[in-house]
Amino acid sequence: MFKAWLIFKKDLQQEFRTRYAVNAILLFSVVTLTAVSFSIGAFSADNDILSALLWIILFFSSMSGLSHIFVREEETHTSDTLKLVSPATSVFIGKLFFNLFLLFALEIITVPLFIAVMNLNIVNLSLFILVIFLGSLGLAAGGTIVAAIISKAGAKGALFTILSFPILLPVLISGISATKKAVTEPLISSASSELQALIAYAVVITTASILLFDFVWNE
Amino acid sequence: MIQLKAENISKNFSDFKIFKDISFEVSSGQCLAITGRNGSGKTTLIRVLSRLIQPSSGKLSVSENAAIIQKENIYKYIGLIGPYLELYQDLTAQENLVFFARMKELKNYEDRVARLMEMIGLKGREHDLVKTYSSGMKQRLKYVAALLAEPEILFVDEPRSNLDEQGIETVYQIFEEQKKDNMLILATNDSDDLQFADMRVDLNV
Numbered sequence: 001m002f003k004a005w006l007i008f009k010k011d012l013q014q015e016f017r018t019r020y021a022v023n024a025i026l027l028f029s030v031v032t033l034t035a036v037s038f039s040i041g042a043f044s045a046d047n048d049i050l051s052a053l054l055w056i057i058l059f060f061s062s063m064s065g066l067s068h069i070f071v072r073e074e075e076t077h078t079s080d081t082l083k084l085v086s087p088a089t090s091v092f093i094g095k096l097f098f099n100l101f102l103l104f105a106l107e108i109i110t111v112p113l114f115i116a117v118m119n120l121n122i123v124n125l126s127l128f129i130l131v132i133f134l135g136s137l138g139l140a141a142g143g144t145i146v147a148a149i150i151s152k153a154g155a156k157g158a159l160f161t162i163l164s165f166p167i168l169l170p171v172l173i174s175g176i177s178a179t180k181k182a183v184t185e186p187l188i189s190s191a192s193s194e195l196q197a198l199i200a201y202a203v204v205i206t207t208a209s210i211l212l213f214d215f216v217w218n219e
Numbered sequence: 220m221i222q223l224k225a226e227n228i229s230k231n232f233s234d235f236k237i238f239k240d241i242s243f244e245v246s247s248g249q250c251l252a253i254t255g256r257n258g259s260g261k262t263t264l265i266r267v268l269s270r271l272i273q274p275s276s277g278k279l280s281v282s283e284n285a286a287i288i289q290k291e292n293i294y295k296y297i298g299l300i301g302p303y304l305e306l307y308q309d310l311t312a313q314e315n316l317v318f319f320a321r322m323k324e325l326k327n328y329e330d331r332v333a334r335l336m337e338m339i340g341l342k343g344r345e346h347d348l349v350k351t352y353s354s355g356m357k358q359r360l361k362y363v364a365a366l367l368a369e370p371e372i373l374f375v376d377e378p379r380s381n382l383d384e385q386g387i388e389t390v391y392q393i394f395e396e397q398k399k400d401n402m403l404i405l406a407t408n409d410s411d412d413l414q415f416a417d418m419r420v421d422l423n424v
Contacts, residue, residue: 007322010307014307018309076307076308081305084269084297086322088291218273
């Protein structure tokens with residue numbers, strides 16, 4: 001775990017200096033949010049549509065930035081250097097921490113902005129925060145393993161979104177449904193099945209990714 | 220005592236054969252030179268031996284006092300310098316070295332970092348970003364990074380790459396030091412480098 005922490009710290013240090021992923025992800029989310037607010041217009045969309053729009057913005061924004069973590073290692077020829085100093089599991093966990101950090105940073109800015117611009121009324125704030133948190137775990141874990149897979153391919157950008165979509169679809173569906181309940185239902189128990197699905201997805205995809213990563217990283 | 224043993228190792232990329240049936244045995248205190256014309260597979264063989272890629276067939280083992288070292292622990296024993304291995308350009312030299320030292324679980328590495336930086340001629344440039352270094356300085360820094368953990372096996376692909384005369388002299392001192400107790404594996408075409416070799420694998424044959 002200590003090595004994963006060192007890799008996370010190293011990636012964070014690089015990101016603060018270059019801001020490749022942060023710039024891509026934040027600009028994409030702000031531009032999309034602006035485009036959506038102009039197209040739909042405030043006060044005219046109901047909660048079902050707004051919940052779906054929030055997750056679509058989060059999904060596509062994360063698609064623009066989550067792959068950087070492995071693509072950068074390949075493009076700067078540092079992946080072999082990293083292989084020489086670290087076991088594969090530490091690399092995956094370190095990169096997963098970084099993508100989680102990136103997603104949370106994105107959400108801290110994008111979600112309040114979305115709520116304000118789109119005039120989203122949240123009935124159950126704690127459920128809303130829980131759904132965003134669990135959804136982010138799933139998005140980050142799925143996005144990280146797909147990023148590792150596509151980093152060695154030619155058309156990385158297009159492949160990342162295409163491969164990620166079917167893998168992350170359960171997070172999107174459960175996230176949208178649970179968000180819809182957070183804005184309409186006062187009780188957390190109303191979204192228990194969606195929360196279970198989000199937790200199960202995060203656990204399964206993280207475990208499967210850790211088990212498969214050695215093969216992806218070293219082949 | 221470390222031993223590296225290759226038995227009939229071959230490597231193909233799809234149907235393209237890179238090398239076939241290479242066998243040798245090297246121990247601590249010895250230097251193996253891998254020679255061959257451009258494109259003969261020297262770099263691929265170094266990458267296979269350092270476990271960055273798998274051989275297509277054959278058996279490769281590293282043992283310490285006759286006990287086989289597991290593949291997932293090999294990285295603790297090796298240092299590798301090659302043109303295809305880059306350091307983190309957006310970090311300073313010091314940050315790179317501290318990262319590698321901590322990843323290799325080294326204790327009290329500060330003195331060794333300072334000593335190696337002085338020996339290689341980079342003292343005073345520790346806090347500069349690696350991207351501001353010249354290619355020769357980057358090559359020198361790769362030597363420092365590889366030597367930090369005093370590796371039992373040091374792989375060097377194209378040892379003289381981008382180095383000036385003074386740099387080559389320093390590198391030769393490193394080779395002499397490495398050969399005293401540890402293993403050195405060079406991929407080179409330069410006849411001067413072959414003075415260190417105790418055995419040779421010629422990929423032209």
